């Protein structure tokens with residue numbers, strides 16, 4: 001069977017250091033995977049970091 005990837009969603013295609021295209025599935029409305037989204041990825045990372053910090057505070061308060 002050829003073209004098994006056709007059934008899957010679009011791939012990221014980002015050129016990695018080894019000059020091979022990234023084969024991860026793209027995220028939502030972007031055209032890149034979670035690791036290659038650039039600005040959005042940085043924004044999301046910051047958001048997650050804040051959320052993690054809040055969770056930590058909550059746990060501390062529960063004691």
Ligand SMILES: [Zn+2]
Nearest residue numbers: 012022033036
């Ligand atoms: Zn990628």
